[in-house]
Amino acid sequence: MADDEQLRAALVEDLDAGFEAVVRAHSDVVHAVARRTVSRAADAEDLAAEALLRAYRALRGYSPARIEALTLRPWLLTILLNTARNDRRDAARRPRTDGVAPVPDHPASAPGPAERAESTELGDHLAALLAELPVAQRTAVVLRHVVDLPVAEVAVVLGCGEATARSHAKRGLDALRARLAPKETP
Amino acid sequence: MTDTLLTALRDLAEPAPATLADRVVDTWVRVPGPLGEVFAVTGARGVRLLRPAAHAGDLDAFLEGYRARHGRPVIPAARAPRGLLPALSGTGPGPDLDLGALTPFAREVLAVTARIPAGQTRPYGWVAREAGHPKAVRAVGTVLARNPVPLLVPCHRVVRGDGDVGQYLSGVPDKVALLEREGVELAHLAGLVGSDTTGVVCFPTCHHARRITTAHRQGFASLERARAAGYRPCRDCRP
Numbered sequence: 001m002a003d004d005e006q007l008r009a010a011l012v013e014d015l016d017a018g019f020e021a022v023v024r025a026h027s028d029v030v031h032a033v034a035r036r037t038v039s040r041a042a043d044a045e046d047l048a049a050e051a052l053l054r055a056y057r058a059l060r061g062y063s064p065a066r067i068e069a070l071t072l073r074p075w076l077l078t079i080l081l082n083t084a085r086n087d088r089r090d091a092a093r094r095p096r097t098d099g100v101a102p103v104p105d106h107p108a109s110a111p112g113p114a115e116r117a118e119s120t121e122l123g124d125h126l127a128a129l130l131a132e133l134p135v136a137q138r139t140a141v142v143l144r145h146v147v148d149l150p151v152a153e154v155a156v157v158l159g160c161g162e163a164t165a166r167s168h169a170k171r172g173l174d175a176l177r178a179r180l181a182p183k184e185t186p
Numbered sequence: 187m188t189d190t191l192l193t194a195l196r197d198l199a200e201p202a203p204a205t206l207a208d209r210v211v212d213t214w215v216r217v218p219g220p221l222g223e224v225f226a227v228t229g230a231r232g233v234r235l236l237r238p239a240a241h242a243g244d245l246d247a248f249l250e251g252y253r254a255r256h257g258r259p260v261i262p263a264a265r266a267p268r269g270l271l272p273a274l275s276g277t278g279p280g281p282d283l284d285l286g287a288l289t290p291f292a293r294e295v296l297a298v299t300a301r302i303p304a305g306q307t308r309p310y311g312w313v314a315r316e317a318g319h320p321k322a323v324r325a326v327g328t329v330l331a332r333n334p335v336p337l338l339v340p341c342h343r344v345v346r347g348d349g350d351v352g353q354y355l356s357g358v359p360d361k362v363a364l365l366e367r368e369g370v371e372l373a374h375l376a377g378l379v380g381s382d383t384t385g386v387v388c389f390p391t392c393h394h395a396r397r398i399t400t401a402h403r404q405g406f407a408s409l410e411r412a413r414a415a416g417y418r419p420c421r422d423c424r425p
Contacts, residue, residue, distance in 0.1 A: 016261050017261055019259045020211045020259065023206075023207045023211060027206050031200065032198075032199040032201070035200050036198060049210050052206075053257065123194060141195065145192055146195050146198045148196065176191060180191065
């Protein structure tokens with residue numbers, strides 16, 4: 001992002017005010033990825049908030065030099081996906097007692113009430129198909145094509161090389177296209 | 187078709203709800219309170235922490251303590267949360283509170299304490315009983331000593347059963363000053379007071395007890411003694 005440098009400088013200058021600016025700048029992308037990681041809209045907001053607070057706690061322990069070296073967007077998304085993985089693992093170990101259904105491994109297809117009004121039938125169908133992809137392909141497609149990250153950042157978040165990231169995204173995209181095809185060409 | 191798919195995928199990027207940023211970044215204010223200025227920290231769900239400035243000391247140290255303890259960012263608020271100023275001046279119900287970080291028992295103790303009317307006091311043991319744990323009298327004292335939102339949850343209205351005002355998180359003189367400001371007669375906090383015309387027995391600060399004329403006022407050391415004398419407990423203050 002063009003203003004990442006300003007955000008990093010703001011963090012070094014005043015961590016809390018800088019962090020608020022980081023949240024304003026990146027909450028949409030963090031939330032969009034969270035939304036495609038969990039089944040319910042409310043869970044997506046919880047997950048995004050938890051991940052951002054973890055990021056803040058990490059930053060508190062970072063030296064100015066380390067903050068200056070951060071690429072904020074992939075760093076935040078890495079924390080988000082780790083948080084989601086930890087939540088799923090905890091949920092599997094300790095069944096919830098508050099009456100809320102356990103977090104499934106794959107997001108469910110049903111749209112939440114907070115789903116955008118303009119969300120199309122194709123969108124709902126696509127969200128369901130996306131949720132069924134293997135996790136690496138799904139994550140690659142979400143990062144590359146839903147939130148439009150450059151391949152280099154996708155690779156950083158996935159912790160793999162750019163070629164592998166590109167291949168995950170392509171195979172995910174091919175799988176989606178194959179499953180959509182019967183519907184679109186009757 | 188590729189275009190359709192890519193466009194549809196991009197349409198799945200829902201923007202963050204406006205509430206997300208507020209849920210992550212808390213805000214602080216410095217406002218006048220009954221005994222001087224207070225610092226208050228507010229999150230998306232309500233006030234999370236309030237401290238008298240004189241007790242909290244330096245603002246920076248207070249904020250840094252909050253960040254370190256809760257791991258949450260806190261920036262200056264544009265304005266005080268709705269209801270905070272009226273609550274601090276005693277002219278309105280309080281702001282929303284966020285007590286989600288507390289244990290269920292602590293939340294119940296604070297909920298019970300919040301129902302004690304201004305100008306009245308209740309013993310620690312009463313709060314324990316009302317919170318459903320009659321034996322947890324010391325635990326009630328511990329919860330109130332750590333009350334994150336004093337003044338908003340009036341823990342100064344909880345006193346010792348023997349009539350002593352007991353402890354307070356910013357010191358006993360503050361507790362005495364707050365109670366005197368509300369018109370509580372500190373010399374008469376012990377025991378119970380009954381009316382021999384109604385046969386009802388109250389805590390001495392209950393508004394029913396304060397209306398009993400001297401001629402009909404009967405003091406009791408305990409509810410058992412009052413019951414033995416044929417009195418029933420007041421339904422408002424529930425001694």
